[in-house]
Amino acid sequence: MIIGAPAHDPFERDRGGPATPLLTVKGLLKHFPIRGGALGRVQAHVRAVDGVDFEVMKGETLGVVGESGCGKSTTARLLLSLIDPTAGEVFFDGMKVGSPELSLKEFRRQTQMVFQDSYSSLNPRLTIEASIAFAPQVHGVPKREAVARARDLLARVGLDPVRFAGRYPHELSGGQRQRVNIARALALQPRLVLLDEAVSALDKSVEAQVLNLLMDLKDEFGLTYLFISHDLNVVRFISDRVMVMYLGQVAEIGPSDVVFDRACHPYTTALLSSMPSIDPDHRTMEAPLAGDPPNPINPPSGCRFHTRCSFVEQVCSSVQPRLTEAGPQHEAACLMVVPGSGHSKAPVGTGVAA
């Protein structure tokens, strides 16, 4: 079953059909070596992304949430091979990325990224139009056509091409620049767009405008989004499914409503209760999560969250929980979900979800 499948696919590039995930990530791993000493030998590794598996279905929006440093952005950069993964495979519409079937360049044409910093992601010396037209030209579109496409996209993201095409990034506001970045990402007619904190730097009114724009564009172009953010409200608003990450691993993944209303993993619960509420009866009086996440150089043994978890038991520090089904399409990596794990709250026997 696919959540939020598009009514149409305007590009007719669908190979595997709607049942094939658009993006499949298997065992993605990135360890950054830390060198030290006189000889510059590798002394330790930062386990930024430590074995991540997930799928993004066609036409859905997968929200990725987690604290700073949990590996959200690294995951996005690994997907586009902007940094080389230590291990892991990425499949796009059933084809392995980097195989003869699907070259990296072709994959990058179909997958684009919008960055958080709207200023740093536009070349200050190029006009808006030139920035958007750059990528199509790289892929062999003649300049005239690329510029025409750039102007068309500017109009679609709500910027009058007559006024904005010839301007430079520093003459635009943050919201306008982020619209340009979205247009730039769409210039290659991608199928998957990675939005890395794409609205986090915008003020609230502009953020709402850009979010609505993203939803409109998704319908119009039949896009699939991987939406990375630390803002839970925004993720809930835009996502069909949500993936919660903690210290480079997936803690919980499931449909947006389920994760937000019936979270299984204590980390998700804590994260959700840290959301500020307007309702005075639901005001959080104390921080649900104390302290910073542990150091990813030396992650805790067993369950990575056990150092901050309020349900911690003896077994949590020795057994590492695997992602286990907790409901339809809902998985969590917590020993309280794993049947017969030894945790007092774990379901007994098999097949019964908590």
Added chain:
Amino acid sequence: MAALAQHTLAAPAPAEKADGYWIGVWRRLRRDPVAMVALAVIVALILMAILAPYLAPADPLRGQSLRRLRPIGTAGFPLGTDELGRDMLSRLIWGARLSLFMGITPVILAFFVGSAIGITAGYAGGRVGTVIMRTIDVFYAFPSVLLAVALSGALGSGTGNALVSLTVVFVPQIARVAEAVTTQVRQRDYVEAARASGAGPVTIVRVHVLGNVLGPIFVYATSLISVSMILASGLSFLGLGVQPPNPEWGLMLNTLRTAIYVQPWLAALPGVMIFFTSIAFNLLADGLRNAMDVKQ
């Protein structure tokens, strides 16, 4: 009334074309009085060098032993005569040619070579970048004056060899700056975005890196012109650069040195020229640096 005015303002704007980057730089530079004076001085010096045959009242090479070391203000010789009786004013005007040439040419050559090396090292990064930059660092082991003197000495005296040795002195300095700026630019998101769109390194450097690094490198190079002039004068002073009887300020300073107790003001004149020229280039570089700083 107010509503009407607002309505007029909200009328569809005509086609807008933002000014290019360099037009903006020029607009900001024009508001900087110090930089404008410096620019005027430099333009005047260049014009003086070009128009030397028409401006100079006398032949800079012909002297008369009867009228040696006349003081400033002598009839017929407004700035006096040098130790061989040649007209100082004419020699100073002609001297601008060689002095400016020796100041600017090595910097231009080093700008191209150094930028190419530095940008390559900066964009490649990693091992390649380290190897290139450590090699460049070897030149840093020598003070620049010493290096210029040693190279000129080894190559032999003469204008061409002085030019080469000065270029070699400046290449590492410019490469260092180019590498630093490129490393910064390489980490910007627009370079990542360009990589994510499948562009190769050459295209990225051409479209996204060059435009953003050449400006700062250019500013740094401008500030090196004064250094180059002084070094070139120094080489001439030591007899390694321009050879007599050609007029060049550094060389003139050298030959007039013996007259410093007889006509101190006269002997100082070429030094004054070097001083003002290098100050002008330095102030222009400062002004450019400020003008090129695009505000967000």
